[in-house]
Amino acid sequence: MSAAPSDALPEERQREILRRLSSQGRVVAAELAINFAISEDSIRRDLRELAARGLCRRVYGGALPVGQEQLPVSLRRALQVETKLRLASKAASLVRSGQTLLIDAGSTNSAIADALPDRMNLTIVTTAPDIAQRLMDRQGFEILMIGGRIDKRAGATVGAQTALEIRRVRADLCFPGACAIDLDTGVWDVDSEEALIKRAMIESSGETAVVVTTDKFGAIAAHHIATVDQIDHLIAEHDIDATIHAAFEAKSVSVYLADKDR
Amino acid sequence: MSAAPSDALPEERQREILRRLSSQGRVVAAELAINFAISEDSIRRDLRELAARGLCRRVYGGALPVGQEQLPVSLRRALQVETKLRLASKAASLVRSGQTLLIDAGSTNSAIADALPDRMNLTIVTTAPDIAQRLMDRQGFEILMIGGRIDKRAGATVGAQTALEIRRVRADLCFPGACAIDLDTGVWDVDSEEALIKRAMIESSGETAVVVTTDKFGAIAAHHIATVDQIDHLIAEHDIDATIHAAFEAKSVSVYLADKDR
DNA sequence: CTGAATCATGCACAATCATGCACAAACGCG
DNA sequence: CGCGTTTGTGCATGATTGTGCATGATTCAG
Numbered sequence: 001m002s003a004a005p006s007d008a009l010p011e012e013r014q015r016e017i018l019r020r021l022s023s024q025g026r027v028v029a030a031e032l033a034i035n036f037a038i039s040e041d042s043i044r045r046d047l048r049e050l051a052a053r054g055l056c057r058r059v060y061g062g063a064l065p066v067g068q069e070q071l072p073v074s075l076r077r078a079l080q081v082e083t084k085l086r087l088a089s090k091a092a093s094l095v096r097s098g099q100t101l102l103i104d105a106g107s108t109n110s111a112i113a114d115a116l117p118d119r120m121n122l123t124i125v126t127t128a129p130d131i132a133q134r135l136m137d138r139q140g141f142e143i144l145m146i147g148g149r150i151d152k153r154a155g156a157t158v159g160a161q162t163a164l165e166i167r168r169v170r171a172d173l174c175f176p177g178a179c180a181i182d183l184d185t186g187v188w189d190v191d192s193e194e195a196l197i198k199r200a201m202i203e204s205s206g207e208t209a210v211v212v213t214t215d216k217f218g219a220i221a222a223h224h225i226a227t228v229d230q231i232d233h234l235i236a237e238h239d240i241d242a243t244i245h246a247a248f249e250a251k252s253v254s255v256y257l258a259d260k261d262r
Numbered sequence: 263m264s265a266a267p268s269d270a271l272p273e274e275r276q277r278e279i280l281r282r283l284s285s286q287g288r289v290v291a292a293e294l295a296i297n298f299a300i301s302e303d304s305i306r307r308d309l310r311e312l313a314a315r316g317l318c319r320r321v322y323g324g325a326l327p328v329g330q331e332q333l334p335v336s337l338r339r340a341l342q343v344e345t346k347l348r349l350a351s352k353a354a355s356l357v358r359s360g361q362t363l364l365i366d367a368g369s370t371n372s373a374i375a376d377a378l379p380d381r382m383n384l385t386i387v388t389t390a391p392d393i394a395q396r397l398m399d400r401q402g403f404e405i406l407m408i409g410g411r412i413d414k415r416a417g418a419t420v421g422a423q424t425a426l427e428i429r430r431v432r433a434d435l436c437f438p439g440a441c442a443i444d445l446d447t448g449v450w451d452v453d454s455e456e457a458l459i460k461r462a463m464i465e466s467s468g469e470t471a472v473v474v475t476t477d478k479f480g481a482i483a484a485h486h487i488a489t490v491d492q493i494d495h496l497i498a499e500h501d502i503d504a505t506i507h508a509a510f511e512a513k514s515v516s517v518y519l520a521d522k523d524r
Numbered sequence: 525c526t527g528a529a530t531c532a533t534g535c536a537c538a539a540t541c542a543t544g545c546a547c548a549a550a551c552g553c554g
Numbered sequence: 555c556g557c558g559t560t561t562g563t564g565c566a567t568g569a570t571t572g573t574g575c576a577t578g579a580t581t582c583a584g
Contacts (some may be wrong), residue, residue, distance in 0.1 A: 010572065011321040012288060029530080039574055044531070060530065060581060119287060129391035129398070129407060136391070136414045139287050139327075145391060145419050147409025147427050152398045157407050165409055272562070291540080301564055306541070322540065322571065 008036055014046050019138065021056055021065045024085065024114070028062040083213055083237060084108050086258040088115040091211045091235045094256070095173065097121055102166070102174035102201045103131055105156030108211050109175055110134060116141075125169050127156040127197060144169070151193065158193045166200040174205035176226070180219035181212050183247050186228045188221035195223035202226050209233035214240055228253065270298055276308050283318055283327045290324040345475055345499060346370050348520040350377040353437065353473045353497045356518070359383055364428070364436035364463045365393055367418030370473050371437055372396065378403075387431050389418040389459060406431070413455065420455045428462040436467035438488070442481035443474050445509050448490045450483035457485035464488050471495035476502055490515060 008016065013036055020027050029047065033040040051058040057066055088111035095101065097120045103109050105128035113131045116122060123142040124135055129150075135141045146169075148162030176198040180188040187210055189195040202208050208230060214237045231253050236245075238257045248255050270278070275298055282289050291309065295302040313320040319328055350373035357363065359382045365371050367390035375393045378384060385404040388394055391412075397403045408431075410424030438460035442450040449472055451457040464470050470492060476499045490513050498507075500519045510517050 007290075009288065009290065009321055009323040009326075011326065040530085041575080042573060045572085048532085129394040132391040132412055133395055136412060136417060143412035143414075145407065145409050145412055147407050147419070147424075150394055150398060150405035150407055152405075155398060157409070302540085303542095303565080304563060307562085310542090 010046070013038075014050055017046060017050065017063075018055060021063065022114075022134070022137065026062060026064050027056075030061075032062075083258075084111045085115075087211050087213070087235055087237065088112040090256050090258045091175065091209060092116050094209055094233055094235075095120065095122065099123070099172040100125065100170070102126070102169065102171040102205050104128065104175055104177045104198060104201060105130065105154050106177035108213075109177055112175055112211065125166075125171060127158070127162060127166075130155055151191075154191065154194050156194075156197070158197055162197055163200045166197065166204055169204050171201075171205040173207045173209060174201045175209055175211060176201050178210050178212055178216060178225065179221040181210065181216050181234075183228065183244065183251075185224070187225040187231065188219075189223045189225050190221045192223045195225050198225045202230055207232040209235060211235040213237060217241075217244060272304075272308070275300075276312055279308060279312065279325075280317060283325065288324060288326050289318075292323075294324075345520075346373045347377070348522075349473050349475070349497055349499065350374040352518050352520045353471060354378050356471055356495055356497075357382065357384065357435065361385070361434040362387065362432070364388070364431065364433040364467050366390065366437055366439045366460060366463060367392065367416050368439035370475070371439055374437055374473065387428075387433060389420070389424060389428075392417055413453075416453065416456050418456075418459070420459055424459055425462045428459065428466050431466050433463075433467040435469045435471060436463045437471055437473060438463050440472050440474055440478055440487065441483040443472065443478050443496075445490065445506065445513075447486070449487040449493065450481075451485045451487050452483045454485045457487050460487045464492055469494040471497060473497040475499060479503075479506065 017027055017032060027047075029040050029043050032043045036043070047056065047058055047063045050056045051063065054066060056063040084107060087108060091112045092115035095116060100123040103113060103124060103126045105126075109128065110130055113124070113126075113134050116124075116135075118138060119140045121140060123144065124131070125144040125146065126132055127146045127148070129145070132143050132145045135143050146157055146162055146165045148157035148165070149159045150156070151158040176187070177189075178187045179190045182188070189198060202225070208226065210231050210233070212234070217240065228248070228251050233254045233256065234248055235256045235258065238259070240257070245255050245257075279289055279294065289309075291302055291305050294305045298305070309318065309320055309325045312318045313325065316328060318325045346369060349370060353374045354377035357378060362385040365375060365386060365388045367388075371390065372392055375386070375388075375396055378386075378397075380400060380402045383402060385406065386393070386397055387406040387408060389408045389410070391407070394405050394407045397405050408419055408424055408427045410419035410427065411421045412418070413420040438449070439451075440449045441452045444450070451460060464487070470488065472493050472495070474496070479502065490510070493515050495516045495518065496510055497518045497520065500522050502519070507517050507519075
């Protein structure tokens with residue numbers, strides 16, 4: 001998945017550590033040592049130095065980002081953080097070098113943006129300031145922000161202006177967020193304006209990938225986004241029903257299951 | 263892989279180094295030495311020279327592209343916090359209920375956005391995802407995000423599309439960021455594209471407020487943003503020269519000094 | 525309380541670096 | 555052509571920086 005150069009310059013290493021901190025919310029010294037093929041001592045030195053500069057917080061076993069205090073575990077579970085990271089990393093593996101991606105707002109999509117590898121010459125088009133913000137800190141991305149009125153609930157631009165701008169773009173792959181998915185009727189959203197934007201995204205993209213947590217199957221929402229035959233890829237958790245899996249495959253949707261562990 | 267003629271001229275070599283920097287995101291001194299069949303000393307000399315010209319950043323073991331040295335925006339904001347907070351709160355006091363504000367990117371402007379009072383029915387138009395993001399968490403703001411290509415250094419959208427969208431807006435007050443300010447020539451920016459955007463902002467606004475730290479007064483920058491008579495308000499620190507203060511006032515610029523303490 | 529994991533510290537060694545110097549090729553100019 | 559100058563290069567030197575290991579100290583889980 002992400003770059004783990006066997007011979008990284010010290011500076012690069014620290015940069016990558018910071019990146020992982022902000023994208024994954026934590027780093028483990030032992031993992032970093034293996035990843036960089038270097039002794040834990042050097043990793044610890046890096047972490048100590050970053051902490052001294054106020055760029056991370058040192059904790060037993062690794063480090064945490066500064067500022068955002070750790071969420072209570074109960075809240076973390078409710079937000080399904082781990083699950084989304086797993087889905088995101090699987091979703092990111094669909095992306096090929098040089099592609100243009102259209103990325104919707106949402107916490108899962110933010111995670112996908114974080115999971116995108118550097119140095120793949122990707123062009124990212126997004127309606128979410130959050131995603132633009134995250135990718136800004138990294139190299140090798142061309143970022144296009146779609147303008148328009150901000151919908152605070154969605155955390156993204158919406159409305160006619162936004163839809164118009166999206167239609168002026170041509171992307172290879174898009175990741176529209178979904179509130180509900182159904183084998184027969186397709187993908188749904190709770191908000192009519194957002195649904196409008198998502199439909200525009202799909203129409204502007206060569207392929208469409210839908211990333212869903214298991215609770216989205218069976219959920220209901222009022223506004224239609226896409227039919228099943230408009231979906232090319234479905235990324236789901238490893239525990240989805242085998243019959244559902246097969247049924248989507250039968251409708252020529254490529255189904256990918258997130259890894260159990262990471 | 264790529265062309266690595268054993269008898270490259272120094273200038274050719276440096277050009278190739280820059281090319282690799284931008285395409286690969288880094289160069290390693292030892293690798294370059296082998297590639298060019300030349301001693302590491304010469305490579306180091308090249309890197310030192312390029313770094314002196316500001317075209318790359320020298321690190322232990324090699325070099326990295328410029329721009330990468332800047333900390334993630336989330337962390338950069340930590341610099342000069344107190345000063346900027348004081349300036350920001352003074353700047354925010356210029357705002358009247360119901361107004362439409364055009365806010366540029368930059369850490370000072372982010373602070374201004376934070377300092378804006380709730381419940382004043384403000385409409386905020388911005389090119390900075392960061393600012394959109396911050397205001398999203400708060401009540402009582404209508405937010406308009408200006409779309410376009412993202413300039414990572416600036417942390418904002420830039421380019422023709424962005425300028426076009428700005429010109430479709432009419433604001434009461436704008437806060438363009440400034441890199442340098444001079445009594446005779448006005449306000450300047452280091453980047454030509456950003457300067458273009460800022461000019462558009464000013465032209466789309468009834469009034470213009472420039473917020474500057476004291477170090478901006480002696481500074482120099484290449485691209486003109488505005489003449490002094492285009493500026494309506496100047497917010498500066500309390501320690502600026504009294505003659506400068508008076509001189510701006512004489513040119514009918516309202517000068518506001520940030521409070522010493524808060 | 526105990527054992528295992530993690531940590532800071534000091535130290536030795538290796539890699540990388542800046543600097544000065546000598547030499548060679550290219551260059552300008554009489 | 556001849557000769558001083560400039561420029562680029564490699565090498566030697568000593569300084570700086572990064573790294574791994576050993577040693578105790580500290581922290582954590584059970």
